Amino acid sequence: MEHDADVIIIGAGHNSLTAALYLQKAGLSVLIIEQAKIAGGAAKTAEILEPGFKHDLFASNIGLFMGSRIYNDFKEEFHQNGFDIVVGDQPFSSVFPDGKCVRVYTDGEKTLREFERHSHHDANAWSEMISYFQKVAPHLFPILQLPMPSLKPFVHLWKMYRQCGSQELLELIRVLLMSPRQFLDERFETDEVKALLSPWAFHLGLSPDCAGGATFSFLESAVDHLNGLALSKGGVGNMINAMVRAIETRGGQFVLGQAVSEIVVKKGTACGVKTADGVTYNAKKAVMANVTPKQFIKLVSEKELPENFVVKSKNYRFGPGTLMIHFTLEHALEWEAAEDLADSAYVHIAPYMSDIAATYSQVVEGYLPASPLLVVAQQSRLDSARAPEGKHVLWVQVRAFPHRPRGDALGEIKIGNWNEMKEPILNRIIDKIGQFAPNIREIVRKAVVWTPQDLEDENPNIVGGDMVGGSHHLDQNFFFRPFSGWSRYKTPVKQLYLTGASTWPGGGLNATSGHLAAMQLLREN
Ligand SMILES: Cc1cc2nc3c(=O)[nH]c(=O)nc-3n(C[C@H](O)[C@H](O)[C@H](O)COP(=O)(O)OP(=O)(O)OC[C@H]3O[C@@H](n4cnc5c(N)ncnc54)[C@H](O)[C@@H]3O)c2cc1C
CATH class of the missing domain: 3.50.50.60 (FAD/NAD(P)-binding domain)
Known part of the structure; x- marks a missing residue:
């Protein structure tokens, strides 16, 4: 060598x-x-x-x-x-108490019908948001791939100004500065639709009230709807x-x-x-x-x-930590709200935007969150190469978790070393998923919990x-x-x-x- x-x-x-x-x-x-x-x-x-x-x-x-x-x-x-x-036609969904859910499909008509079930106003607002995305994306996406600072982003903004005028340009800058809550409250009326879009900002650690977070809820929701959520086969x-x-x-x-x-x-x-x-x-x-x-x-x-x-x-x-749980399953999850939720690449469970906001403040204060956002990914439903026939893998990202816990927001889990806390944390997460897909309790074959510390031990960049x-x-x-x-x-x-x-x-x-x-x-x- x-x-x-x-x-x-x-x-x-x-x-x-x-x-x-x-x-x-x-x-x-x-x-x-x-x-x-x-x-x-x-x-x-x-x-x-x-x-x-x-x-x-x-x-x-x-x-x-x-x-x-x-x-x-x-x-x-x-x-x-x-x-x-592999790209599925059901990129993401959210589930709620009382058997409610909102599903996003790559099929525009089907997605609109889904929004109409919740609110005519929100169906219109979704269509408007997607049209707005189609207008601004050609100006915005190139900027996200350019060096900062440099003249090139300004050249793109100048082109947008020439094509769309100063009002559109200023509106885009305003969207880039907004929090997810401000962006969503301005457009949508139902808590369910707001809860459907807000998790994407939290993937980047931005709570519903963080300035600048709206961009990620907006862009990721629109891109996944239009292109589908892509996985690497196998x-x-x-x-x-x-x-x-x-x-x-x-x-x-x-x-x-x-x-x-x-x-x-x-x-x-x-x-x-x-x-x-x-x-x-x-x-x-x-x-x-x-x-x-x-x-x-x-x-x-x-x-x-x-x-x-x-x-x-x-x-x-550094932002709030993440905890990962990997499962092997005997069967797919059976979601109470709708059978085809099993084909949604990601199911978000917070359930509401208020859960994410509370989680963020609990986590930055060092508490195990009472109701963290669960990102439940069902890769093997889309990609059969990932599990033996009829069996499944399940990937659950728990957003967010404290770096070093000093208490439990629910006062139930005794704070000790991470290894001692893994089992009660696993039970809490299974219980939360079980409220929406009760069969999880019977179908888990094996599970492993990786705490924020485990993630950092594996990769020192995951501080x-x-x-x-x-x-x-x-x-x-x-x-x-x-x-x-x-x-x-x-x-x-x-x-x-x-x-x-x-x-x-x-x-x-x-x-x-x-x-x-x-x-x-x-x-x-
Ligand atoms: C649990 C989790 C889920 C995620 N989900 C998604 C997702 O679904 N989609 C998405 O787009 N992004 C996701 N991300 C984020 C994404 O994975 C990272 O932002 C991305 O991988 C960063 O890539 P990178 O090349 O910058 O660094 P990394 O992937 O972190 O690679 C850095 C490498 O440097 C090595 N290294 C560090 N220090 C040293 C050293 N001193 N000597 C030698 N090697 C060293 C590390 O071991 C590591 O292999 C996720 C991240 C995590 C942790």
Whole structure:
């Protein structure tokens, strides 16, 4: 194995793999060093409970990846390397007490009929929202893939101004600043429809009252309705494997199971890394680190960094944690509200927006939430490759959970070490799902609970269980990500770059920071 490469990349998350492919395309050699035994970061698939049951261990919805630059540029090769997509026609739904539910389909007419069951007003408001999306999306989506700050986003906004006028432009900016509650209250009347859309912002850790959260509820709801919710056939790991093969075909190398413990800096320039087992790898041109600012300042000697960069890194905020539960099931869930809910890729259970708002404040205060948002994903209903015939996997993301609990909002679970709390937490979550799909109690074969600490132990970028690499509040997003002055992937050390979910445009399988960081590196080399 060569110990030299033009660029050494720390971490094998999908952003690193994206950066590697663009660097290779430009003729540079890459070496990727990953502390885990397999590549993928927070996008991995494995049979963790029983043979033949494939679980997406963390991320599962690949909608953002499908809209990414890397997919557009490399799709044929990825598909030749075994990546395939499954898209269902029921992207997401929410369930409520008294047998109520709201289901979103890719079929526009069917979705409208579903909204009409709840409210004529909300059916009209949904249609208007989708039309509004179709008008603004061509202006907005390109901006989410551009470097921040730069002139290019302003060029897009200028084009929008020319096409649509100043009122439309100002209205879009207002939407970008709104909280989910403000956006939803302004448009919809029923609690059920508001509860259907608000969870998407909470996937990014933004509660119904966080400024800037409306964008995610709005965009994700509309995109999933129009395109369907996409999964990688056989598991998200197949998407990662396709990227890994593309990198290896071009001569890229991987060192797996080795954590980088130090970035070697000489005369203010990054020239390699050291791993925990004491091996040094030399970078001829640059080092790129897919780590959070918290970890970055541990890898680089503080004397190489200006004091204000260190202070900003220390002040970088993480959002609420996540807890994951993976199940193997004897049968599919039987939802009381409607039989076809079993075919909904995601079923959100909060049940109401007020549950999410209460969860957020309980979690930031350090309490196990009374009624967390459950994201119940039924991948094997869409993708039969994931479980033996007739059996199923179930992926339950519990949003949100405290990093370090100091109490239980319901006063029922005794706070101790995480391992002692797993069983009562599991029972609470099964009870909550059981209110809407009572057969869960009889059909669970096996289950495993991963606490926020387990997630961080697996991947040091999931700090305190924050699944999206740091808070996405407005003051830490756009050109403030990871913090002001450093949103363009550079660091104070020459030839040392940052990528990953802690950099713009943040968390999710959008592959954008990997692309933009590679472009920045190539501009300077
Ligand atoms: C439970 C969960 C569910 C999610 N669900 C979705 C979803 O459905 N859809 C979606 O779009 N997004 C989802 N996300 C978010 C998404 O997975 C992440 O934002 C995305 O994977 C970030 O990619 P990345 O390449 O920036 O970093 P990561 O995937 O975090 O990869 C970083 C890699 O760097 C490695 N690393 C860190 N430090 C070192 C070191 N010192 N030495 C060597 N290696 C190191 C880590 O081990 C890791 O492999 C989810 C995340 C989680 C945790």
